[in-house]
Amino acid sequence: MGLNIQNVSLKMTAGLTSQFPSEPVPQIALSGRSNVGKSSLINTLLSRKSLARVSSTPGKTITVNFYEIDGKMFLVDLPGYGYAARNPADKEKWSKLTDGYFTNNKNSDLIKGVAQLIDSRARITEADRMMLDWMNSMGMPYIIVVTKIDKLNKTERALCLEQISSDKDIKPMTPVIAFSSLNGEGKKELWSAVASLSGINL
Ligand SMILES: Nc1nc2c(ncn2[C@@H]2O[C@H](COP(=O)(O)OP(=O)(O)O)[C@@H](O)[C@H]2O)c(=O)[nH]1
Numbered sequence: 710m711g712l713n714i715q716n717v718s719l720k721m722t723a724g725l726t727s728q729f730p731s732e733p734v735p736q737i738a739l740s741g742r743s744n745v746g747k748s749s750l751i752n753t754l755l756s757r758k759s760l761a762r763v764s765s766t767p768g769k770t771i772t773v774n775f776y777e778i779d780g781k782m783f784l785v786d787l788p789g790y791g792y793a794a795r796n797p798a799d800k801e802k803w804s805k806l807t808d809g810y811f812t813n814n815k816n817s818d819l820i821k822g823v824a825q826l827i828d829s830r831a832r833i834t835e836a837d838r839m840m841l842d843w844m845n846s847m848g849m850p851y852i853i854v855v856t857k858i859d860k861l862n863k864t865e866r867a868l869c870l871e872q873i874s875s876d877k878d879i880k881p882m883t884p885v886i887a888f889s890s891l892n893g894e895g896k897k898e899l900w901s902a903v904a905s906l907s908g909i910n911l
């Protein structure tokens with residue numbers, strides 16, 4: 710019964726779409742720009758210090774990382790986008806992998822939803838909007854996770870969450886979760902949302 714989150718492993722670090730695992734379990738993808746706090750969120754969610762690599766310099770390797778949880782689901786760490794210094798070859802690889810994950814994937818029916826990460830200070834970027842547009846048009850279920858919320862004071866935080874919740878590109882009623890990997894805020898809410906998207910019992 711339930712999900713044993715002690716039982717977790719990095720099942721595959723895929724640089725090619727052919728390496729995507731095909732276990733018949735639900736997948737929840739994590740999307741966001743480089744440095745938004747995706748790796749930190751994975752570590753926080755799975756109560757691990759360094760399962761996912763956290764870096765102060767935006768990611769060098771472009772891979773899709775599949776974390777298997779208790780043999781029952783995958784959390785899928787998509788490559789971060791929007792890193793300005795990226796060269797054309799990297800951009801190409803990013804598109805190929807991300808596109809390959811969502812649209813050219815024989816297991817795409819296993820993708821039950823996306824956690825879209827938005828930096829509480831940077832707010833919604835153009836690249837975020839492209840992703841939101843795409844999910845809206847595809848009818849892909851998603852939730853919004855506002856990261857690094859510890860960096861805002863009370864007033865800033867209220868304004869930030871209000872602005873994001875009422876943003877025109879975010880579907881009405883979409884869950885918006887304030888999250889901090891620093892102090893663990895939002896971890897419980899995020900797990901509930903992930904469970905509900907994937908149809909898993911916690
Ligand atoms: N204050 C604060 N810093 C964070 C938080 N999450 C991530 N960071 C920092 O943001 C930087 C990028 O984090 P990382 O998890 O590697 O982001 P990724 O590129 O999206 O995987 C690192 O310096 C982290 O320590 C958070 O919740 N609060």
Ligand SMILES: [Mg+2]
Binds near residue numbers: 749762768
């Ligand atoms: Mg990362």
